[in-house]
Amino acid sequence: MNQLALLGGAPVLASPLPPYRSMGEAERRAVVDVVDSGCLSGFYGSPGDEFFGGPKVRAFEASWRAAFGVDHAITVNSATSGLVAAVGAVGVGPGDEVVVPATSMSATAVACLFYGGIPVFADIEDETFCASAAAVERALTPRTRAIIVTNLFGHPAELAALRELADRRGIYLIEDSAQAPLAFEGGRRAGTVGHIGIYSLNYHKHIHTGEGGVCVTASADLAKRIELIRNHAENSAQWRGIDDLVNMVGLNLRMTELEAAIGIEQLARIDEHVTARVRIAERLSEVVAGLEGLRAPKVREGCKHNYYCWTMRIDPRRLGVTRNVFAKALAAEGFPNFVGYVQPLHRLAMFRRRIAIGRDGFPFNLTNRSYADGLTPVAERLHAEDLIIFEPCAWAVDSQTLDRLCEAIRKVYSGLPALRMARIEA
Numbered sequence: 001m002n003q004l005a006l007l008g009g010a011p012v013l014a015s016p017l018p019p020y021r022s023m024g025e026a027e028r029r030a031v032v033d034v035v036d037s038g039c040l041s042g043f044y045g046s047p048g049d050e051f052f053g054g055p056k057v058r059a060f061e062a063s064w065r066a067a068f069g070v071d072h073a074i075t076v077n078s079a080t081s082g083l084v085a086a087v088g089a090v091g092v093g094p095g096d097e098v099v100v101p102a103t104s105m106s107a108t109a110v111a112c113l114f115y116g117g118i119p120v121f122a123d124i125e126d127e128t129f130c131a132s133a134a135a136v137e138r139a140l141t142p143r144t145r146a147i148i149v150t151n152l153f154g155h156p157a158e159l160a161a162l163r164e165l166a167d168r169r170g171i172y173l174i175e176d177s178a179q180a181p182l183a184f185e186g187g188r189r190a191g192t193v194g195h196i197g198i199y200s201l202n203y204h205k206h207i208h209t210g211e212g213g214v215c216v217t218a219s220a221d222l223a224k225r226i227e228l229i230r231n232h233a234e235n236s237a238q239w240r241g242i243d244d245l246v247n248m249v250g251l252n253l254r255m256t257e258l259e260a261a262i263g264i265e266q267l268a269r270i271d272e273h274v275t276a277r278v279r280i281a282e283r284l285s286e287v288v289a290g291l292e293g294l295r296a297p298k299v300r301e302g303c304k305h306n307y308y309c310w311t312m313r314i315d316p317r318r319l320g321v322t323r324n325v326f327a328k329a330l331a332a333e334g335f336p337n338f339v340g341y342v343q344p345l346h347r348l349a350m351f352r353r354r355i356a357i358g359r360d361g362f363p364f365n366l367t368n369r370s371y372a373d374g375l376t377p378v379a380e381r382l383h384a385e386d387l388i389i390f391e392p393c394a395w396a397v398d399s400q401t402l403d404r405l406c407e408a409i410r411k412v413y414s415g416l417p418a419l420r421m422a423r424i425e426a
């Protein structure tokens, strides 16, 4: 009965978890209304009222400003676009260094390359997986123009300390808050502490519009620059009163009316969507807290985690099995998971081979920075040895299913002696 599924027993969850769907009737109606209106995008890439987009885009931005308590919210067609626009807006140019976390989605580190910026990797903190203020400070040089910090998995980085550091050094702090729309540090919302914050609305996030993103800032000048980069800056910079033309080279990063209409409905229920995911994660953490050799995600004092990812750390020496074997045993019980998150970003081939823009190694030919292994030991160890991830946003988990997921953890834990004996390769 208690034989592990990996060793031939019956799994705790007999069928795969269904995907979590945050879309409902309100979103369906909103899309139909836009289609019926015939106006699927209200943008024009030239001076005039249409430079700012259509009615749904404007309404969505107004709702985001109100919900997030920010002065400016600028929609874009992805968080990746938002990162590129943010890096451009703060004036990163060829040879400028941008400190980024060793562990994040690749876009965090790659955005600055489009302006010739050089990513400099800061190691992450062992408990919260975000780059610490101390690691970022160690990575700063006179060439640093900006810091991009990721509120990874939905936990805030040391945001107040990082903002203080950025201000002290006269550089910019950009928050990649793609995964953290409802995380807080000391009462301040992740994404709103830095000079610019960026949220993702891609299909995998707590709330989504298929693809999409939002940049927020308290600065009217940065907001204007992001809006310009979003929409063919070269045509409208003068009209918008911009004298300093640095990076006023525009793209088309515009959100359509369809996405904005969905976004309005999703945002209206963001608390509900996020709270449901947080409840799942907290219950899993309670189970893990009682099991020696396993570690639930840590929430730094005064912070609120929104659990884009729920993480479990395992101590392979104490358990006598590797992280990969433990993860495989959980998966066999029907508990979906993956290990290690992404590889530390300096291991990407583009950094290893120093080829990004064009054939001559630009912008790496402007620096002698090394991207060798060993520079970010915590990120490297977590990826290789002890991190297991469950994505609460990916799966529909009712209370019965949640009981089963908890049971799966306990079952694999109790089955450790059998797992050790079986000497499974993973």
Ligand SMILES: Cc1ncc(COP(=O)(O)O)c(C=O)c1O
Residues within 6 Å of the ligand: 078, 079, 080, 081, 104, 105, 107, 108, 150, 176, 178, 179, 199, 200, 201, 202, 212, 213
């Ligand atoms: C931390 C982080 N940054 C940036 C992105 C890019 O977001 P998008 O897919 O909206 O471009 C993601 C997407 O998963 C992410 O997780």
